[in-house]
Structures are given as structure tokens and as C-alpha cells.
Amino acid sequence: MTGSRRAHPSRVPVLALGATLLITLQGELHDSMAEQLQEDLTHRIAHSPVTGVVIDISGVDIVDSFLGRVLAEIASHARLMAARTILAGMRPAVAITLVELGLTLPGLPTALDVERALAMFEHGPCPDPPHPRRANHADLP
Amino acid sequence: MQTSHDTGTIRLPIGSDTDLAWVRQQVRQAAAELGFGLVQQTKLVTAVSELARNTLIHGGGGQVEMTVLHQGPVLGLRLAFTDDGPGIRDIEQAMTDGYTTGSGLGMGLSGAKRLVQEFGIDSRPGGGTTITVAAWATGLPHPRAEDG
Numbered sequence: 057m058t059g060s061r062r063a064h065p066s067r068v069p070v071l072a073l074g075a076t077l078l079i080t081l082q083g084e085l086h087d088s089m090a091e092q093l094q095e096d097l098t099h100r101i102a103h104s105p106v107t108g109v110v111i112d113i114s115g116v117d118i119v120d121s122f123l124g125r126v127l128a129e130i131a132s133h134a135r136l137m138a139a140r141t142i143l144a145g146m147r148p149a150v151a152i153t154l155v156e157l158g159l160t161l162p163g164l165p166t167a168l169d170v171e172r173a174l175a176m177f178e179h180g181p182c183p184d185p186p187h188p189r190r191a192n193h194a195d196l197p
Numbered sequence: 198m199q200t201s202h203d204t205g206t207i208r209l210p211i212g213s214d215t216d217l218a219w220v221r222q223q224v225r226q227a228a229a230e231l232g233f234g235l236v237q238q239t240k241l242v243t244a245v246s247e248l249a250r251n252t253l254i255h256g257g258g259g260q261v262e263m264t265v266l267h268q269g270p271v272l273g274l275r276l277a278f279t280d281d282g283p284g285i286r287d288i289e290q291a292m293t294d295g296y297t298t299g300s301g302l303g304m305g306l307s308g309a310k311r312l313v314q315e316f317g318i319d320s321r322p323g324g325g326t327t328i329t330v331a332a333w334a335t336g337l338p339h340p341r342a343e344d345g
């Protein structure tokens with residue numbers, strides 16, 4: 057009786073804008089799709105000169121611990137291959153819920169929207185180059 | 198002290214990640230129809246996603262029962278997630294932020310509890326697990342005695 061349920065594409069499309077990859081997540085994201093995306097992205101970054109990844113989640117209505125972990129892992133894999141990841145367009149209700157859930161998503165900077173995320177990449181290299189071991193605590197003032 | 202009564206229950210299976218998506222959609226729709234605000238809907242659906250995934254991954258699959266609650270003019274939803282899996286040996290430990298026996302972040306149970314108004318676990322080793330939560334459509338005066 058699954059025929060009446062809406063069919064879903066099995067892959068999330070990844071768009072290349074120069075050296076930046078743009079991923080747009082939308083609606084109901086199945087766990088298997090999130091895992092597939094993680095694999096696809098890691099492959100893309102390893103095989104092309106990518107320096108930035110923007111993940112647009114403005115169309116996502118919940119981020120739970122599973123999706124949160126996938127996003128954090130994408131960012132940390134990208135970082136190991138010298139690419140930065142920015143999460144764009146998180147809905148206010150999602151942000152409020154994430155805080156209460158207790159997910160902090162360290163290593164995942166956010167931007168209000170895709171345009172601003174892309175602008176963040178244009179403003180030169182990351183002023184605070186991530187250290188492979190202690191990305192968040194390398195240089196406390 | 199619970200004076201609410203039930204009006205119809207629906208049962209949804211939890212056996213695959215497609216089912217997880219379906220359960221989230223059904224709960225979202227029910228909550229919206231009952232007048233939950235956007236933030237309330239998002240909190241409830243997120244909690245449901247955590248609990249349904251635990252039923253699938255840790256409990257080996259099961260089902261969720263969704264019941265509409267009335268308490269005076271206030272509407273709510275009760276969701277009971279049931280599986281016949283291995284059960285939870287130490288509930289207090291499982292409820293601790295960051296505790297996991299798998300590869301997760303260990304935030305699901307403790308986080309879900311913070312996202313709903315009522316939360317209960319019935320589980321014993323070898324005897325399966327039932328986790329029941331409830332959320333209300335408006336700022337219902339919370340039962341004061343609720344603790345833990």
C-alpha cells in the first residue's frame with residue numbers, strides 16, 4: 057500500500073558554481089538519501105578543485121540528530137579536503153528546535169541565505185584556518 | 198490527574214526509513230490541524246523523528262499509535278512508540294545527553310524529552326520498549342508535579 061505515497065528522488069542534486077558546490081535539501085529527506093549525499097559529496101570534493109560547499113536547508117522543515125550528524129560529518133570530511141562548508145537558510149523554527157534538542161553543530165557556520173553564504177566565500181580565505189585536530193579551540197584569545 | 202479523553206487512534210508501522218518519513222508527515226499534518234503553531238509542530242515532529250528512529254534502529258522496528266487528546270478546550274496529541282526489541286537496561290543512563298550504544302550522538306531520547314510536554318518510558322531488558330509522549334496545542338498550564 058505504499059503506492060499512494062509520494063515518490064521521492066533517490067539522490068540529492070549537487071550543483072557546481074565554480075569551485076563551490078551548492079546542495080539544496082528539500083522537504084522529506086529519507087535517511088538513505090542523506091547518507092547517499094554524504095558519499096556523493098565526499099567523492100566530488102576529492103575529485104575536483106572544490107574550496108566551498110553551501111548546503112541550502114531553507115526547504116527543510118526539521119533537522120533531527122540523524123540529519124544533524126550527517127551535516128556535521130559532511131563539513132568535517134570537506135574540511136579534511138580543504139573545503140569549507142556553510143549551512144544556509146535554516147528556518148527559525150528549526151533553529152529553536154535544534155537548541156532545545158541539544159545539537160550545536162560545531163564546525164558548521166551558518167548564513168541567512170545562499171547569497172550571503174556565497175558572499176562569505178568571496179571574502180577571501182578563512183581567517184581562522186581549521187586545525188586538523190582542534191578545529192574549535194586552536195587559538196583561544 | 199489526567200482528565201483528558203481520547204477521540205480516535207491511528208496506528209502507523211515503523212519498519213523502514215520510508216515509514217519514518219511517513220510518520221513525520223502524518224504527525225505534522227495532525228498537529229497542524231489541531232492548531233499547533235509552527236514552532237510547536239517543528240518541536241513535536243523532531244521529537245517524533247528521534248523516537249521513531251530509535252524504534253526502528255534500536256528496537257528492530259515496531260509501530261506508533263497517535264491519539265488526539267482533549268483537555269477542556271485544549272487539544273493535544275499523544276504518541277506511543279512500541280517495539281519488541283531488546284529493551285533498555287538502564288533507562289537513566291539512556292536518558293543522559295551523549296549516551297549511545299550505537300554510532301549516534303546520543304541526543305535522541307534526552308533531546309526528545311525536552312521537546313514535548315509529557316514523556317514516559319516503559320522498558321525492560323528482553324521485554325521491548327514503549328515510549329509515550331504528549332504535546333499540547335497551546336501554552337497549557339503544565340501539571341506542576343511533572344518531574345525527572
Ligand SMILES: Nc1ncnc2c1ncn2[C@@H]1O[C@H](COP(=O)(O)OP(=O)(O)OP(=O)(O)O)[C@@H](O)[C@H]1O
Nearest residue numbers: 121251255256291297298301302303304305306326
Ligand atoms: N526503542 C529502543 N530499544 C532499545 N534501546 C533503545 C531504544 N531507544 C533508545 N535506546 C537506547 O538508548 C540509547 C540512547 O538513545 P538516543 O536516541 O539518545 O541515542 P542514539 O539513538 O544512540 O543516538 P542519536 O539518537 O543521537 O542518533 C541508545 O543508544 C540505545 O541504547
Ligand SMILES: [Mg+2]
Nearest residue numbers: 251301305306
Ligand atoms: Mg536515537
